[in-house]
């Protein structure tokens with residue numbers, strides 16, 4: 685599935701002003717020459733990880749995404765693409781290694797088919813999730829099994845024709861949140877609820893165990909093209925969001 689991103693082409697030297705959040709849309713479809721160039725930017729451990737993919741297309745997508753992530757981060761932190769170093773949280777969330785940047789630059793990545801989104805910010809911990817709009821035949825079962833009660837109610841309240849879209853809207857919002865926390869799917873999905881799709885792009889999150897924390901979270905739905913749904917979550921002040929297409 686191609687990445688038909690409608691966002692404007694991003695600048696070569698982006699600047700993060702206070703409380704800004706930049707979202708880059710990256711096409712993972714590249715020719716062999718470009719793939720080779722991007723592969724040359726990866727570290728030993730990233731090359732090992734790439735080699736572990738069974739399918740060639742998964743390997744290519746990982747290499748292109750990591751290569752582009754390095755290029756994008758280097759354009760913010762004045763560092764060469766190959767000297768960027770990552771560190772990883774307990775559940776695998778990548779972060780810039782300590783000492784790589786004086787500013788609090790945070791990022792997160794999500795891939796769906798031939799498209800990746802890379803969120804970069806100085807506003808707080810960030811998480812992003814992207815999904816292609818597609819049929820989800822078992823949406824109700826999945827929601828009843830994993831979602832909070834209010835989210836299941838939202839899903840059951842929409843007509844069948846909107847089931848898949850509503851499920852994926854809720855899903856991207858929930859996944860953006862658990863990725864921002866760094867816990868990923870080890871965070872129980874029924875322990876928090878995101879607000880319903882029809883309430884607009886600004887979304888609220890309600891944390892059942894720690895409701896006072898809820899107000900620190902900002903969730904926004906974004907869409908790089910009409911067949912792609914995405915959401916970004918950030919812990920901190922409500923950020924100024926700018927969306928760009930990554931020049932290939």
Ligand SMILES: CC(C)(COP(=O)(O)OP(=O)(O)OC[C@H]1O[C@@H](n2cnc3c(N)ncnc32)[C@H](O)[C@@H]1OP(=O)(O)O)[C@@H](O)C(=O)NCCC(=O)NCCS
Nearest residue numbers: 774775776777778793794795813863864866867868869870
């Ligand atoms: C994070 C997670 C929700 C990603 O789900 P997904 O829909 O398959 O993948 P996405 O494309 O949206 O995101 C993948 C990217 O998220 C980032 N990521 C990985 N772990 C993450 C975490 N715990 N929190 C936030 N982001 C994470 C990485 O950049 C990854 O890209 P990469 O594979 O190219 O390195 C899921 O993998 C998860 O819950 N992982 C944590 C649990 C786990 O597997 N732990 C293993 C111990 S290290």
